[in-house]
Amino acid sequence: MFSPEGPSLRELAVQALSSVERGYDLLAPKFDVTPFRTPDSVLEATAAALHRMGPFDTGLDLCCGTGAGIGVLTRVCREQVTGVDFSAGMLAVAREHAPDAGPPVGWVRADARALPFGPAFDLVVSFGAFGHFLPRERPELFAQVHSVLRPGGRFAFPVVAPARPGSLEYWMLLGFDAAMRVRNTIWRPPFVMYYRALRFSALNRELIQAGFSVEFHPLPEFGHRRDGSPRVRLVVAKRLA
């Protein structure tokens, strides 16, 4: 999973014993060679799906990290693209890798739970970050996204189908989350990172409560599970006028 250029076990341990923000500051220089960065295949499929819905004028990559989603936004937005993250280390790497072509890109250091923007965006995307928010924090997170979108603007993010109960993946994710819960009970500051996939029904309900209409678009590039359901979907939540 980790290449030789990636973080050592010791580095990962120090990061996991820090806060989320500090942990990412430490991981930032090697983040792009870890499996935590969103794979290009997911970014490509998302860009293709958004391209069919666009174009958009202004885009925000929420929890942008080193900028994985910025390339998606520069392909589908015409005027301005912004990346927001609370880790200064991740933003510093993102700035170095900013695309030269396309609309101008700006970077803002802020907590996603208190976004410092008015309703300025037509499109908000987010990749690989929801595991850092407790279920009870999601309604406020979605309310924040709603508040920075223009009426009719869209909030889009890919979601992998939850692991089938009893499968190897299911037990591995359950084991990881259990280990994180133990870590967070006995160690401060907490490191919130829970891997069990989000439930579509909960997402749907919470987004509707935040003032969105919601669509789930299968991403055909990732195929289907044995029961016929798509492996990966793009959630597209539209801010009601």
Ligand SMILES: C[S@@+](CC[C@H](N)C(=O)[O-])C[C@H]1O[C@@H](n2cnc3c(N)ncnc32)[C@H](O)[C@@H]1O
């Ligand atoms: C797993 S990384 C994903 C980065 C990037 N989106 C990607 O797909 O490669 C999660 C990112 O979320 C950021 N993050 C976590 N909680 C945050 C919060 N409350 N506010 C802002 N950023 C946050 C972290 O700093 C980190 O850069």
